[in-house]
Amino acid sequence: MAMKKSYKGLFYAPYLLWLALFVIAPVALIIYYSFFDIHHQFTLRNYQDFFESGTYLTMTANSVLYAFLITLISILISYPMALVISRLQHRNLWILLVILPTWINLLLKAYAFIGLLSRDGLVNSLFSFFGIPAQQMLFTDTSFILVAAYIQIPFMILPIYNSLTDISDSYLRASSDLGATKWQTLTKIIIPMTMPGIKSGIQIVFIPSLSLFMLSRLIGGNKIITLGTAVEEHFLTTMNWGMGSTIGVVLIVSMVVVMLFTSTKRKGRRA
């Protein structure tokens, strides 16, 4: 019996090692560094600075606001799209087409958008064809949010699509047999049953959106400053790893908060 148990433990070892090396150790290091100042002295100053400085708090508010908008727009676009795709005949092909852009490097996609949105870009040429004067599109809030939403949409569609295809047809038939309208079926049956998919979509999209420093520079022209910009600056320019780590800890904590808010209560559902 004891033999068997230790044998079983052997199977766990790689996973435990993986967790320890690539999950627990980095997080522990970030937390450890966040308690040191630029002279490598132990201090709580970084946290005090973060929560006392108007700059960092505004930046946090900005980050949350933009991440919220990006997530909202991705849901608004993704849900109807997932719904339509799940009804199509060749739905596997369509969902493949949705995933396809994720195979392309983020930087390449950003540069493609620069080509589209620039002053002499494709969108402005199209506008001038219809007699609309050229617009400044790069370096605006709108274009930043739209490009970020475009990049996040595949990650939102997939979990929603999966939860949609999980719904058995018998529920939908029962709903229409019992006299529900299409709208009622959608709001009372489909949306509640796909809530887990929406929630995991939010988890995947919201957190990375908090720190899209590369997009905020390339598309937003650094007029939108999020926490990611500050982390980059602290690690690369001022070499104040303590403050950079403190912001990292704040991001990790906010991730935990989002996870708690969107966690599905498994017990109730499965029972």
Next chain:
Amino acid sequence: MKKFVITMITILLLCAGLGYGSHELTKSTGDSGDKVLNLYNWGDYIDPALLTKFQKETGYHVNVETFDSNEAMYTKIKQGGTSYDLTVPSDYMVQKMKADHMLIPLDKSKLTGMNNYGSAFLNKSFDPNNRYSIPYFWGTLGIIYNDQDVKPGTLTHWNQLWNPKYKDGIMLIDSARDIMGFSLISLNKSVNTTNSADLLAARNKLFQLSPNVKAVVADEIKMYMAEGEAPVAVDWSGEASEMMSQNSHLHYVVPTEGSNMWFDNLVIPKTAKHFKAIYAFLNFMNQPKNAAQNAAYIGYSTPNNQALKLLPKSVRDDQQFYPPQTVLKRLQVYSNLSPEKVQEYNDLYLEFKMHH
């Protein structure tokens, strides 16, 4: 699933095969052994033809590794485990590395051709008497404008950037020291000031610049300017010369009231091992014809006056990149600031970027 596994294994084997092949290739060109020089340089910052020539003349093979910021280079050398023989920090970073005991002084008796350098480029505040460093390239911070939007000769002062006619028309290079720097110069202050009141004033002045700022970007600024996305930009002379080679409507000007002057310098870090190769290389680069070839390839300003004489007249007389003495006198070199002051510059700069 089986197909997937087979594909993955094929790709991995291919990579391993190619990796082995390239390892063999570099070995046969003398990567290992004593006849090497490990150069840690900025990306694309030396004419590759010079490296071949150097190997032919001296037999030393140069391994080049690259970095993209002074801070990245500093961190990598400081963390150890490297064996770089030469690296190319900018002015303030020479000072910082020196203060942190990361440099080996130059043995002047082994150096030839030091008198090729112009006196304006030697004995600077960051390294008195050039004990540790030899200037490699130098340049300035200035204004780039597109002559389709801005009349040539009308934009010659930092203060003109605040003019409302450039509304939403200026691109800035994403660098705290440089942006705070030109604001300080426009207020008649030193770019190395540690006076908090001056720094606050510089930030407040930048706040007023906000309506004119179209974007604060990094390397992409070259592409944007070459494509005519903005009429005006603030950037370094080296970047400007690259933009101008892509778009003939662009011009570069160093404001006459002064600006920053930067130097990239060859230094020997503490990790160096191949000293014969190091001095062979330094002396090779000191030779006017080699320095001139490098300058022609990179397009930056060379501090080697004998090399400058070998460059075409159009380059020599180009006041954009070789400003006249009157302007040269007013240029200020950055000195290394304490970590607290660096933080202060960056915090104020961040506040400017967040200001709308």
